[in-house]
Amino acid sequence: MESWKNTAVPLEAVLRxxxxxxxxxxxxxxxxxxxxxxxxxxxxxxxxxKIMAEGGTDKxxxxxAPPFTLEELRAHLEKVAAQLRGxxxxxxxxxxxxxxxxxxxxxxxxxxxxxxxxTALEEKMSAIARAxxxxxxxxxxxxxxxxxxxxxxxxxxxxQIAMLERQYLERQLLEISRLPRLSxxxxx
Numbered sequence: 001m002e003s004w005k006n007t008a009v010p011l012e013a014v015l016r017x018x019x020x021x022x023x024x025x026x027x028x029x030x031x032x033x034x035x036x037x038x039x040x041x042x043x044x045x046x047x048x049x050k051i052m053a054e055g056g057t058d059k060x061x062x063x064x065a066p067p068f069t070l071e072e073l074r075a076h077l078e079k080v081a082a083q084l085r086g087x088x089x090x091x092x093x094x095x096x097x098x099x100x101x102x103x104x105x106x107x108x109x110x111x112x113x114x115x116x117x118x119t120a121l122e123e124k125m126s127a128i129a130r131a132x133x134x135x136x137x138x139x140x141x142x143x144x145x146x147x148x149x150x151x152x153x154x155x156x157x158x159x160q161i162a163m164l165e166r167q168y169l170e171r172q173l174l175e176i177s178r179l180p181r182l183s184x185x186x187x188x
Contacts, residue, residue: 001038002167005119005185009049010112015067017045068187070108076187077101083180084125089132090179093125097182111184118182126170129177141172 004014021041066073078101084094100107100117107114130138145168153161174181 001185002171003163004045005115005183006163006167009045010052011115011184012112013049013052014045017041017048020044020048066108066111070105072187073108073184074101074104076184077104080180080182089128090125093121093128096121115184118184122182125179125182126173129173129179133173133176137176141169141176144172145169 001014018038018041021044024044068076077097081094081097081101084090084097087094097118100114107117145165148168149161149164156164173179180186
C-alpha cells in the first residue's frame with residue numbers, strides 16, 4: 001500500500017482495483033485458495049490507475065463511494081492533531097491538520113487532494129524530525145537498512161532499491177520520533 005501511495009496511485013484507483021479483484025475472485029466457480037494478501041489486488045489496481053491516467057472510461061469516471069464516513073475522516077484528523085499537540089516543533093503541522101479536521105466536510109468530496117495535502121504535511125513533519133535526530137541515530141538507521149537489504153540487492157532494480165530505502169527510512173524516522181502517519185491509507 002505504501003508503494004502505491006508513494007508512486008501517486010490515486011486512492012480511487014486503489015479502491016476500485018481492490019473491488020475489481022475481489023469481484024473476480026468471487027465470480028470463480030472454484031475457490032481453492034483464500035485471498036490472504038493485498039498483493040492479490042495489485043494487477044487490478046494498476047489497471048485502474050492506468051485507466052484513470054489515460055483519461056478514463058465509463059468505469060473510471062464513475063464516482064466511487066468513499067471507503068469511510070465523514071465522521072471517521074474527521075476523527076482520524078483530530079486523532080493525528082492530538083498526537084502532535086504540545087510538540088512545539090510541529091506546531092505548524094498541527095495547526096494545519098486541525099484546520100483540515102474543521103474543513104473535513106469540504107475535503108470529503110475530493111479525497112485524492114486531501115491525501116496530497118496530508119502527504120505534503122507528513123513530508124514537512126519528517127524533515128523537521130530528521131533535522132532533530134542526532135547523527136548517530138541516522139547512521140544506525142542507515143546501517144540497519146543496509147543489513148536488511150543486503151540479501152536482496154542483486155535481485156532488485158535501482159529504482160526498487162531506492163523506493164524501499166526511502167520507505168524504510170521514512171517509517172523508521174516516524175517511529176523513532178513517535179510521529180503519527182497522516183495519510184488516509186493509515187486510518188484505523
